[in-house]
Amino acid sequence: MIEVKGLVKKYGSHTAVDHLNFRIEKGHIYGLLGPNGAGKSTTMNIMTGYLGATEGEVLIDGHDILKEPELAKKSVGYLPEMPPLYMEMKVEEYLMFAAELKKVARNSRKAEVKKIMKMVKIYDVRERLIKNLSKGYRQRVGLAQAVLGFPETIILDEPTVGLDPKQIIEIRELIRELAKDHTVILSSHILAEIREVCDYIIIISQGKLVASDTPENLERQFAGNEPVEIETRLLPERTEEILSGISGIQKVTYLSGDPGITKAVIETDEDTDIREEVFQAFAREDCSLISMYKKQHTLEDIFLRLTQEGGRPHAGNL
Numbered sequence: 001m002i003e004v005k006g007l008v009k010k011y012g013s014h015t016a017v018d019h020l021n022f023r024i025e026k027g028h029i030y031g032l033l034g035p036n037g038a039g040k041s042t043t044m045n046i047m048t049g050y051l052g053a054t055e056g057e058v059l060i061d062g063h064d065i066l067k068e069p070e071l072a073k074k075s076v077g078y079l080p081e082m083p084p085l086y087m088e089m090k091v092e093e094y095l096m097f098a099a100e101l102k103k104v105a106r107n108s109r110k111a112e113v114k115k116i117m118k119m120v121k122i123y124d125v126r127e128r129l130i131k132n133l134s135k136g137y138r139q140r141v142g143l144a145q146a147v148l149g150f151p152e153t154i155i156l157d158e159p160t161v162g163l164d165p166k167q168i169i170e171i172r173e174l175i176r177e178l179a180k181d182h183t184v185i186l187s188s189h190i191l192a193e194i195r196e197v198c199d200y201i202i203i204i205s206q207g208k209l210v211a212s213d214t215p216e217n218l219e220r221q222f223a224g225n226e227p228v229e230i231e232t233r234l235l236p237e238r239t240e241e242i243l244s245g246i247s248g249i250q251k252v253t254y255l256s257g258d259p260g261i262t263k264a265v266i267e268t269d270e271d272t273d274i275r276e277e278v279f280q281a282f283a284r285e286d287c288s289l290i291s292m293y294k295k296q297h298t299l300e301d302i303f304l305r306l307t308q309e310g311g312r313p314h315a316g317n318l
């Protein structure tokens with residue numbers, strides 16, 4: 001388990017991470033989501049001990065990453081945004097070197113490197129110089145380095161950035177494969193990417209936590225006061241008259257629709273579903289509705305709302 005408590009990182013007067021709190025439990029794939037500059041890399045660099053925090057702490061299985069780095073780092077493998085690969089080394093040579101640095105036991109090093117190379121499908125290029133590999137293959141070498149020692153948690157910073165669509169699919173498959181035996185945390189600024197692979201989403205904006213939950217719960221949490229859109233053949237004035245008899249309506253906006261059709265977007269109080277009342281009000285007046293539609297908030301809407309409007313602080317249920 002990883003606990004991030006009251007984390008603050010300042011670069012001069014700029015606060016990149018602003019009192020961040022969250023918990024990573026075993027066995028999930030977590031997505032750290034936020035627009036560019038939200039503080040994802042900074043957070044991951046602190047969580048893995050690459051960077052010191054200005055305030056707060058990160059505990060990995062109870063060990064403070066700064067006070068007990070050896071013990072804490074044992075449980076974490078990290079693929080930074082720019083993996084520290086040695087371009088002049090061959091793939092296997094580099095991984096043997098990385099295994100030594102990670103203190104993988106000498107007598108099991110070769111077997112472990114071989115196993116991981118097969119797992120991330122780089123065994124066939126083990127004798128190639130890293131500088132001659134494609135970006136996708138280099139990313140796999142970085143991933144192999146993160147998996148060395150089979151740490152409990154694997155942290156991946158923007159693992160698919162700069163890859164072509166085929167490579168992206170392959171890396172995602174690898175991540176899913178890794179997640180069978182490891183807790184995985186990956187960062188991205190692309191919601192579709194997080195949605196595709198993660199079962200938990202942590203959204204940060206301007207260094208602050210704005211939401212943390214499962215995708216389903218996030219959608220549910222923001223459901224309830226979506227606007228209802230109706231279409232009628234009545235004039236806007238008559239539509240307004242009928243709607244004025246319904247309580248709980250906050251605002252009605254009239255949009256231009258097809259000729260002869262009035263389109264109204266009805267906003268309501270939170271947790272109010274006025275669809276039946278609207279239907280009955282029109283029926284009582286012997287007027288018909290051509291359509292009625294309640295817009296569902298998608299994760300995209302939620303992400304944009306939370307990250308563009310400054311968001312609202314939310315403790316989440318992690």
Ligand SMILES: Nc1ncnc2c1ncn2[C@@H]1O[C@H](COP(=O)(O)OP(=O)(O)OP(=O)(O)O)[C@@H](O)[C@H]1O
Pocket residue numbers: 011014015016034035036037038039040041042043189
């Ligand atoms: N070494 C540094 N010195 C000064 N400012 C920095 C430094 N590193 C990051 N920042 C600033 O801190 C903020 C957070 O950066 P960070 O790289 O953590 O964000 P991010 O969410 O990972 O973004 P991206 O997706 O673009 O990598 C940004 O405003 C960035 O400009």
